[in-house]
Every structure is written in structure tokens, then in C-alpha cells.
Amino acid sequence: MDSTERDESEEADGTEELVSLSPACVVTVQLVLPHKGTLEPCAMICLPQEEDLCSGDGVLRAREQGDPPEEPTHEDHNHDRRARMREEHCKITGRMRRVRRRARQRVAKEMDFETAAHSSQSVKAATSEALTRVMKNNEVILRKYSSYKEEMESAWLMSTSDALQCCARPILGYITHGTFSHTHGRAAGMGWVGLKPLLRLLEQCGEGRGQKGSLLEVSRKAKGLPVLVRNPSTLQYRWALLSVV
Numbered sequence: 001m002d003s004t005e006r007d008e009s010e011e012a013d014g015t016e017e018l019v020s021l022s023p024a025c026v027v028t029v030q031l032v033l034p035h036k037g038t039l040e041p042c043a044m045i046c047l048p049q050e051e052d053l054c055s056g057d058g059v060l061r062a063r064e065q066g067d068p069p070e071e072p073t074h075e076d077h078n079h080d081r082r083a084r085m086r087e088e089h090c091k092i093t094g095r096m097r098r099v100r101r102r103a104r105q106r107v108a109k110e111m112d113f114e115t116a117a118h119s120s121q122s123v124k125a126a127t128s129e130a131l132t133r134v135m136k137n138n139e140v141i142l143r144k145y146s147s148y149k150e151e152m153e154s155a156w157l158m159s160t161s162d163a164l165q166c167c168a169r170p171i172l173g174y175i176t177h178g179t180f181s182h183t184h185g186r187a188a189g190m191g192w193v194g195l196k197p198l199l200r201l202l203e204q205c206g207e208g209r210g211q212k213g214s215l216l217e218v219s220r221k222a223k224g225l226p227v228l229v230r231n232p233s234t235l236q237y238r239w240a241l242l243s244v245v
Helices: 003-019 079-110 113-118 123-137 139-146 148-156 195-208 215-222
Strands: 026-032 044-046 171-181 186-194 225-230 237-244
Touching: 026 171, 026 195, 044 237, 079 123, 079 139, 079 148, 123 139, 139 148, 171 195, 186 195, 195 225
Parallel strands: none
Antiparallel strands: 026 186, 026 237, 044 171, 044 225, 171 186, 225 237
């Protein structure tokens, strides 16, 4: 068995081992930037799309000519909703403040020094009772006031049912630690990816199996699979080489 057949056999064994794992598990990976750039914690590891690749002569290659791909700006569909919620919340806050103030003033007016001296109830207890009545009479408004924080969070945060997909390109995983690697002489980092999208990446790279210059061939020579990474502080994507550790 020559070296090429041995590499293909080892690759097949590794792929079969990954397929045998649970689809819900995550895989620890290492990423190295082949060109300039840095890797920050929580950087997103993304799957390249068709527009990120070129297929000249029927061979898939990473499209590195020109500017690297960028994340397009996203429209904020909840902007007007949040503005209405803030305005309504301010109105409710002001209304409840005025109602409580009037309740305290009413108690203070009714229970003057002479009345308080002949009453078995103190001013503090009477004020507390008046405020309790105010709260009871405005239960509907107070429920809306109490739910403001939760509703505002839902208007800001994405749905937890699809937490990994918040970009134009499918997210494979995230960087947990990134720095300059003296071993590689360039930026590198450690992170994790989901097994299911990792298998999808392997399938995508396998489209060029056996073709000279294909992504799979490039990954063998460079000891990694080509992916796109994007730091949280920028919209710029950069190419990186991913390897399972």
C-alpha cells in the first residue's frame, strides 16, 4: 500500500469514527490562519458558501483573490417594537409613581397629628395599607410592568431554538482561545464545532476528491480543512485551516 492509499484509508477510518458518534456531540478543533489576521475568543467558525469558492476547470478552490468576504448588514426587525415598549414602560412607570405619591399624600392628610394620636393604626401602617390597595387596583398594569424585562430581552436576543445560526454563513462552532502561535508562526486558536456541521464540511470537501488542487487535496497538504472565521468585533471573514485534535 503506497502513501496515498494509506492516507485515504486513514481518512476513511477517521470519518467513520466521527459518523459513529452522537450527532449532538461537539468536537475540539484547532485553527490556524494561513495569512494575516487574529483570532479572538468567541470568534465564529463558519462553513464556506458557494460564493466563497471558485470552481475553475471543475475544481473547487478557496476564493482568496481580492477582498475577503464580509458579513452583510442585518435589518433590525424589532427596532420599532422596542421603541414602543420603552415608551409604554416609561408611561407606566410615571403613572405608578404618581398613584403611589397621591396615596401617601392622602394618608398624610387624613392622619394628622391629632388623628394619629387617637388612632390605633400608625401612619406607617396606614401608608403601607394604602399602597397595597393601589397595587391591587392596578394589577393589570403591574403585570405588564413586570414582564417588560423579559419582553425586551426577547426583542433583542435571537431565538434559543436556533442559537448557532445568526450569520449569513452557517456557523460550525466557536473559538474558545486564540493567540499568536510561535509554533506555526501565525495566529492560531482552539475551539469546538458541532459534529453534524463538521460532517457537512467533510462532505463539501469530498466533492473534489481525487481532483488535483481540490479543497480536499489542499486540506491534506496544509493539514487542515478550509473554513471561514469571523471575530465578534468585525464583519470581516478570514480563511483558516481546521484540524481535529
